[in-house]
Amino acid sequence: MKTVLADRYVLEHEIARGAVGVVWRAFDRITGDWVAVKILREELRGEAEIFESFRAEAEILRTIDHPGVVGVKDFIVTETVCAVVLEFIEGLDLREHLRVHGPLSAHEAALRCASAAETLAAIHRSGYRHSDVKPGNLMLHGAEGVKFVDFGIARAAASRTAPSHGTPEYIAPEVASGDSASTGVDNYALGLVLYEALTAHSAYRGGSITDVVERHLTRIPVRPAAVDPELWQVVESLLSLDPRARGDLDAVAAELRRLAPRLSRQATAPIEPELREREAARSFDYAPVTPHLPEMTQPASLGAMLAAEPEPAEAPRRGRFLVAALVLIALAAAAVWGVAAMTGRDVPNAEEGDDPSAEVVSSPEGESSGDPTEPAPSESGTPGAESASPQGPESESPDAGEESTDMSGSEGESGDSNEGGSDDDSPGSDLIGSPMPTSEIGGDSR
DSSP states (O other): OOOEETTTEEEEEEEEEOSSEEEEEEEETTTOOEEEEEEEOGGGTTOHHHHHHHHHHHHHHHHOOOTTBOOEEEEEEOSSOEEEEEEOOOSOBHHHHHHHHOOOOHHHHHHHHHHHHHHHHHHHHTTEEOSOOSGGGEEEETTTEEEEOOOTTOEETTOOOOOSSBOGGGOOHHHHTTOOOOTHHHHHHHHHHHHHHHHSSOTTOSSOHHHHHHHHHHEEEOOOTTSOHHHHHHHHHHTOSSGGGGOOHHHHHHHHHHHGGGSOSSOOOOOOOOEEEOTTTTTOOOOOSSOOGGGSSSOOOHHHHHHTSOOOOHHHHHHHHHHHHHHHHHHHHHHHHHHHHHHTOOSOOHHHHSSGGGSOBOSTTOOOOOOOOSOOOOTTOOOOOOOOOOSSOSSOOSOTTSOOOTTOOOOOOOOOOSSSSOOTTOTTOOSSOOSSOTTTTTOOOO
16 A cells, blocks of 8 residues: 555655655645645754754745745644645746757747746745755746746745855855845846856866866856847846846846747757856955844854955955855855765765766855866856766665555655756756756656
């Protein structure tokens, strides 16, 4: 017999396995619908902080009632299992689609990113920021829509706290430099998603985490010849250093929908990124939307401490940034080791960490790094090749014929994949794995 949760949800196939949870495709006996069931790992149920984060994610999803956000259907807590039941979305996420099919047409990219902008605006109005916007967290829905998944590091919109971890390729410059965060971090990441949808390449991927983070602060993508100039203005606006210059998301969505009818419906071949120096990289004086961290009770971040120093010449400024990055890298190494110790697993294997720019990046409290394994995007536009990993799991779920334990989440815990496969060349992958793997909703049931 198959495992049944709450005498209702029949677990059919394991979809994904992450650092925090295991996700199953399940059948709802009452409604007759397919659902996605994310089960907190058994060894983590006693960890109060992790349990609360797991519960908070379900509560955030329940609070945000919007067609562009994956729906939460149930939350189950017993002596033996903690699980959240979510809407099951058929199809691919944007990252996997770009890997398999290449860029979207400009017409489709504008419409899908308009849908994403409208959803993010609704999320912000609900009092939250997503904090981890990237192609792997956007499920393609219908002909022109998307649905956001993975709210594992979402924050209250008014919170000054930067995400505890995320993906270096999509981190906003103010977070990279250690300043406090705002909803503008989602606008910035959306600009990178739009760029990636048009080119099938991550703009900042390649090299060490230090390289990737510094490029956010000092460089910006060059408009590919195939991209419409007005559409490119939207990309550049969203990628502004100043969060206040990134625009209102409802206005961004309206502009994308205005442009869409005249944009090409023919997709291009993948376009490799080319970067140029930001015109404002040396002169822009960042004034955070929210107060600096020293106003809080927690210790000041490295970025806040650096911000208190006198403005130096360009060369010393770069040197100080690199020193700070090395300190962050050391802190992150300890953080990764701590997670590994807590979960009882080894530090993530080599195939998850081959490209440091695909690893997790933390707020100023921690950041991981590694040796460069791929050429960084350059002004000549000749980075190394990239591709995304399949969304499906590395291994199938336990055999359907295995003995059932009703109301239990005791399936195997041996897998190490956090997004369903190797992330060697996957844009937007995380080292530690976010609480809700990108493949968990709508991944096929293979």
